Amino acid sequence: MFMQMAVTGLVLGSIYMLVASGLTLIYGIMHQVNMAHGVFFMLGAMATYYATEVLGLPYFAALFAVVLVFPIIGAAFERGIFRNIRHIWLAGYMATVGVWMLMEGLGWQVFGTEQKAVSFPITGLIKLPGGAVLPANKLWVGLIAIAIMAGVYLLVGRTSLGRQLRAVEQSPRAAELMGINADRAMAKGFALGVTLAALAGGLVSTLYSVDPSCGSTPMLKAFIIIILGGLGNVTGSVIAAYILGFIDSFGGSLLGYHAGHFMGFGLVILILIFKPSGIMGDE
Amino acid sequence: MADQSILRVENVSKHFGGLVALSGVGFHIEKGDFFGLIGPNGAGKSVMVNVVSGLYRPSQGRVEFDGRQITGLRPDRIIREGLSRTFQHSTLFFDLSVRENIMMGVRTMASVGLAEAILGTSSAREKDQAIEERAQEVIDLLGLEQQAGELAANLPYGLQKVVAIGMAIAPKPKLLILDEPLTGLVAAEVDQVMGHIASLNRQGMTIFIIEHNMRAVMNFCSRIVVLSFGNKIAEGAPGEIQRDREVIKSYLGE
Amino acid sequence: MNSKMAPYLKALAVMVALALLPPLVKFIAPDKWELTAHICIKILLNVGFGLCLWMMLQAGELSLGQGGFITIGGYTTGILVAKYNLISVVWLGYLAGALAAAAIALLLGYLIVHLKRIFFLLVTWSFAEMLHPVVTSFEHPFGGSMGIINIPPPEGLTIFGETWTGYYYLALVYGFAVLWIVWRIAGSKVGLITKSIGQNDTLVTFCGLYVRKYKVMIFVLGCFITGIGGGIMTSYLTAISPETFTFFTSLDIIMFNLIGGMGTITGPIVGAVILSGLNEYLFAAGYWRMVVYGLIIIFFITLLPGGMISLPAVLRKRFARKTKKQEVGLG
Secondary structure, X not given: OHHHHXXXXXXXXXXXXXXXXXXXXXXXXXXXXXXXXXXXXXXHHHHHHHHHHHXXXXXXXXXXXXXXXXXXXXXXXXXXXXXHHOOOOOOHHHHHHHXXXXXXXXXXXXXXXXXXXXXXXXXXXXXXXXXXXXXXXXXXXXXXXXXXXXXXXXXXXHOHHHHHHHHHHHOHHHHHHOOOOHHHHHHHHHHHHHHHHHHHHHHHOOOOOEOOOOOHHHHHHHHHHHHHHOOOOHHHHHHHHXXXXXXXXXXXXXXXXXXXXXXXXXXXXXXXXXXXXXXXXXX | OHHHEEEEEEEEXXXXXXXXXXXXXXXXXXXXXXXXXXXXXXXXXXXHHHHHOOXXXXXXXXXXXXXXXXXXXXXXXXXXXXXXXXXXXXXXXOOOEHHHHHXXXXXXXXXXXXXXXXXXXXXXXXXXXXXXXXXXXHHHHOOOHHHOOOEHHHOOHHHHHHHHXXXXXXXXXXXXXXXXXXXXXXXXXXXXXXXXXXXXXXXXXEEEEEOOOHHHHHHHOOEEEEEXXXXXXXXXXXXXXXXXXXXXXXXXXX | OHHHHHHHHHHHHHHHHHHOHHHHHHHHOHHHHHHHHHHHHHHHHHHHHHHHHHHHHHOOOOOOOXXXXXXXXXXXXXXXXXXXXXXXXXHHHHHHHHHHHHHXXXXXXXXXXXXXXXXXHHHHHHHHHHHHHHHHHOOOOOOOOOOEOOOOOOOOHHHHOOHHHHHHHHHHHHHHHHHHHHHHHHOOHHHXXXXXXXXXXXXXXXOOOOHHHHHHHHHHHHHHHHHHHHHHHHHHHOOEOOOOOOHHHHHHHHHHHHHHOOOOOHHHHHHHHXXXXXXXXXXXXXXXXXXXXXXXXXXXXXXXXXXXXXXXXXXXXXXXXXHHHHHOOOO
């Protein structure tokens, strides 16, 4: 049973990692928490559903379409909405709460209230060494998520786009002096972040059925992960994502469905007790 | 010797990761001194002030204030011991009035309780009155009567710095640390501010000033310490400092 | 002396007017009274919650978890009074609820008040969300997904006749009591400290004040008062379940302050009245409610950050700018 829970933990962790790293990337570059992040997860799931079940596209083509389309949607959002709230004093991120409310509400109107599920092209069970048995879609989703993250690491570490993003993260002004258009880099960073969320949504739609509110739980998990891993710290959020994945998996199997959430929260509290400055301290 | 020292800094070093901001700096300030800390940009002057006032914990060394160890204490504890400081950049409560800003500095504020505030007991009223009276004293002393009701944000920069000094002297500190109080001021304002500070010193307040304005430092300070790249390179009376070769080199060589 | 008394007199006048509302409505349109009472009770309790958050916001504590403290107050009252009959006096049940909320606020607050606003928001949100699975999972003492039912009204409420009239007066007293407390604090030196902390807590430290103490104090007081309101609302609803107070409860309380304005104490009152009234219609609209909420939030944050009470001043400035342009010959 241990292997079973461990492997499930890995899969969960990989999915959380996709959502959380997108969120922390956006914070790192724009210094703004995107409370509407869950909306993109939901849109990714819905888009995948419509592409496969309504338009009849094969699943991987649908995912590919997500990768093509969502950067554009993300950039449009950034240009239209998020750019304008960057300069608001009290809590620009509260405006993103407004965007979340607006989009989810519209989502319910447009997509309806029935749960939607996407079927993964590979079915059946897979036996792993150690005695774990996993449905094929779960295993593949985990592997795809890891592959996507590897791609992101390469993108951020090796490409010129990645260099631009890292420069703007360090200092937008210094980046400008080096000839980088900070505004455009931020738009690209945002686009990348929300595309990761959308991909996560597209993957999860094959595991669980989704409805327009499906984005809020992953987002809450993502926020816990970011608190644990440090705002803007992508590697930190990867590690924290897997920790939370294991907690959810072991806690869920041993203690019941909801155990994961309070254990995750409990972990946040423990960290606050023992390393209070570890979560960025005072303003 | 130790009895007369209000501040004793012993062998203080401060690292930030690999960056060494201060290295083995030591000096002492005696009661009644008008003490200056100078040095080229990046010398570590503000870091020194932040260590003394408790914002940073020194990586090494000790700080003693009025005979008591204050190394590593919380800043609010240190302030309550009788140390006051201003900040380099205009640091005020911008959405509060001048009067409210200065009231925040008064020592009695710390003793006001929640229950008595809600109920409006006589003890609360007494404390409120003491706070308001002391604030008025400071306002009169610094000539801020006209602006007392203005929002701090609406004041010209020079007056904002005066208000900041008002906040710092409101608790009648034993030691007043001024972190570059003259930056951004025009000549007339510089004279005004230095006039206030000198007057406070004449009345017995020990002054510790960090400044770039050489004329002010040399004219007013009784003793000066010079930092360069985190090290103390000279200490003495203004005349000695002006003639010190190391000091001249550190300023010209940058 | 006169200007000091003026706000007291104004508030007293409003309170007297509201106290006379039941007999007035019963006289004019007796069949409308029950509905009116229900709306007013909600508004008055919301005013209390909104004012508590306002007080916290002064100190820079943006809490998205107030619904959680309402839940704690409500469940404590319900458990002690209805489920286990440990307390026979409902009034003491309210007190117990408030103490429970305050105790948890103390533990949580001590750990989180120093955090950056966004983290404080996230942790309080996470905390409130976590309460739902906790109360759903345990049959004892929380009653699981069914919750707790048959919670009685406090003793003596029926002297006014029907329970809803009694609750109306109770909510009226609660609302004005909270207003008095928050107003007293805001006008005191403690209030000045709180305001300063919200503006620049580092500077407050250098004024010789231990910021964490004050922040925890305000947070605990706000949650204590909110806990009482939670108890009152729960006994008014006679039942509580995991679904009674949701994320929207916490969001609403923030929105009272956003819509009304956070600059003065009147803001959350105005906001509570507006949004509570609006919700009476929005409840039937299903998911359009979320859309409207989203638009409201975006509107106020981008265009009217000072809230409704800042509207006269904002319009005056706009109008003044326009006439100035005309004077100079540009308009």
